[in-house]
Amino acid sequence: MKTGKIKIKQASIEDADFIIKFGAETFKDAYSHAHSKEDMDTYLLYAFSKEKILEELCDNDTFFLIASSEEKPVAYLQLTTTRTHSALKESSSIELKRIYVSKEMTGKKIGTELMKMALEIARSRNHKTIWLAVWEFNTLAMAFYERFGFKSFGSDIFTLGKTERNLVLMKKEL
Numbered sequence: 001m002k003t004g005k006i007k008i009k010q011a012s013i014e015d016a017d018f019i020i021k022f023g024a025e026t027f028k029d030a031y032s033h034a035h036s037k038e039d040m041d042t043y044l045l046y047a048f049s050k051e052k053i054l055e056e057l058c059d060n061d062t063f064f065l066i067a068s069s070e071e072k073p074v075a076y077l078q079l080t081t082t083r084t085h086s087a088l089k090e091s092s093s094i095e096l097k098r099i100y101v102s103k104e105m106t107g108k109k110i111g112t113e114l115m116k117m118a119l120e121i122a123r124s125r126n127h128k129t130i131w132l133a134v135w136e137f138n139t140l141a142m143a144f145y146e147r148f149g150f151k152s153f154g155s156d157i158f159t160l161g162k163t164e165r166n167l168v169l170m171k172k173e174l
C-alpha cells in the first residue's frame, strides 16, 4: 500500500470513535502475543473506553495527532503533561504517551512525520524534555526513537492484568 500524501491534524472530539477503535486495534496488534486475551480485553475496555478518551480529548494537558493517507486515518500519536516520572530531573517535560501506525502502513515514514510534528509542538510549548516509556522487547520502536535522539534514562514496570512488563524510559532534550 502506498502512503500518498500524509496529512496530520490535531484530533478533536469528533475523532473520539476513531481513537477508541484504532487505538485498541493497534495496541492489540502490538502486544496481544504477550498477554492473555482476558487481560488484554480488560485493559482495552479501560484504556480505550469512550469516557476515558473523551476525557483525554477535552483535557488541555493532553492532545492527539492523527495522520491520514489519502483521506484515511492510518496513525495517531498522544502527547500529555498529566504525569511526569520521578527519574526525570527536569521540570517542564512532556510525555509521548502513544504512537501507533496501522500494521499495513508501518515502515513508510508516517511515524517519522508524526514524531517531527510532536517535537515541533513540544518545542513551541516551551517544554525542555520529551520522554516516553517503551516495552523492553519492542526493539523496532526503540530503534525508531533512537533515530530522533532519544536516550534511555531508566526503567519502570507496567502491569497489565497478571503480567508485569519491564519498560525502558527514554528522553530527548528539546
Ligand SMILES: CC(C)(COP(=O)(O)OP(=O)(O)OC[C@H]1O[C@@H](n2cnc3c(N)ncnc32)[C@H](O)[C@@H]1OP(=O)(O)O)[C@@H](O)C(=O)NCCC(=O)NCCS
Residues within 6 Å of the ligand: 030, 099, 100, 101, 102, 105, 106, 107, 108, 109, 110, 111, 112, 113, 133, 134, 135, 138, 140, 141, 143, 144
Ligand atoms: C514504531 C512506529 C510508530 C514507527 O513508525 P513507522 O511509520 O513505522 O516508522 P518510520 O517508517 O517513520 O521509520 C522507520 C524506522 O522505524 C523503525 N521501525 C519501528 N517499527 C517498524 C516496523 N514495524 N517496520 C519498519 N520499521 C520500523 C525502524 O528503525 C525504521 O528504520 P529503518 O527504516 O532504517 O529500518 C510504528 O512502526 C508502529 O506503530 N509500530 C507498532 C506499534 C508500536 O510499537 N508503537 C510504539 C509503542 S512504544
